[in-house]
Amino acid sequence: MKIYIVTGASSGIGEAIARKLILERHTVFCISRKRNESLIELASSIQTSLWYFETDLGKSGLIPGLMNEIFKLMDKDQISAISLINNAGIIEPVCPAGNYDNDELQQLIHVNLLAPMLLSNEFIKHTRELVIPRSIVNISSGAAASPYAGWGPYCSSKAGLEMFTRVLNLEQKQKPHPVRVLSIAPGIVDTPMQGRLRNTNDADFPMKPRFEQLYQHNLLSRPAEVAEKIINFIFCELPGDDEIIDLRKL
Template identity: 45%
Template sequence: MNYYIVTGTSQGLGEAIARQLLSKGNHVFCISRSENKDLMEAAQGEGVELEYYNFDLSNVDRIDALMNNIFGKISKEYIESIALINNAGVVTPMKPIELCNSEEIIQNIQVNLTAPMLLTSAFVSHLDHVKADKRVINISSGAGKKPYFGWSNYCSAKAGIDMFTRTVALEQEHKEYPVKIISFAPGVVDTAMQGKIRKSSKDNFKDLDRFIKMKDDGALYTPQYVAEYVLQLLTQDLVGGEILDIRNM
């Protein structure tokens, strides 16, 4: 059996990834703040096991219990491959740091960085002695390498995800059955997040015009296009700790 745990599946890239995983022999666990009923119906129509967890990843103190629940439904002796795709993310708050309140900062870091770290920790722990193809794909961003005015939280979290990826890969090098972990920047994808970015204030986000122009010029990737690349990463040979960018693939 092939198992997949995907976060942020209510829409956008997460939904597109989950849809492309709806094949016989796969068991998909979806995590997002709201249920995607269309996705659940599609899985039923394909005869694929899909389990949905309505869960807000900012509730970081409950993530261990969530993963214990998921792994309670996984038959470790029958795992052929298993992957965690940390896709969920938030770009807000989009404004200079002095205008961000404590709650906004904390929520951004919890969803974008703390939650993927906790999910990965539980994933590695549960599978430490399991002989199978084990992978973690962290959806990162070019913003982890380049600062954007008004994105201090988002840029910092994505830079953290990249370094976390590299560090866990280093820790896995000596393992008998290592988890292969990589970071993948999907480029600018036409999702609801991009809609929020285009509605932001130019005073708070200096690159606003550039993002509006990319939409107007049809320069955004579709979620389905990017999801195809993610699926390739689930099967091709990987070097743990790689920081990949779709624009260089």
């Protein structure tokens, strides 16, 4: 039995990843603030195991207890492979420094960076004794390496997540049964996050016209296509030696 823990399963890329995993009849643990009823119905209609946790990953104190609860539901003897997909993410605040709302800024760092670090820590702790393929996939962005005006918090959080990926790999490669840790930038994908970006103030995000044009010319990737590519990398052979993958560059 393959087990996947997917954060941000209520919409966009996370929903598409969870949907495909359910259809492949894997056991899936979903985490987001809102329940995704259509995933729950799908899993029940084909009788696959899906557990849904409505949790705000911005509340970092909840994360160790959440992971304890998730791992208590597993029969470790039955697991053939296990993966944590750190996909949940937010882009707000989108504006130049000097105008950030403190609470929004904290929430972004908590959801995009602190939560994946805490979840990874718990995942490694809970799976340490398992001699099976284990993997952590961090959903990154081109913004981890390229600065965009108005995206200071978002770019910084994704750059931090990529560095965390590199550090985890360095640590894990020394181990007899390492966890595979990947960072995958999905490209520009047609999700609610992109819709919110197109609604930001022009003055706050100078690159906005480019994102509008891509949308108008139907050049955004579809979440289902992106989900399929991400899932293919979780336990299979990688395109190169690097753990930092950009789907647009393949």
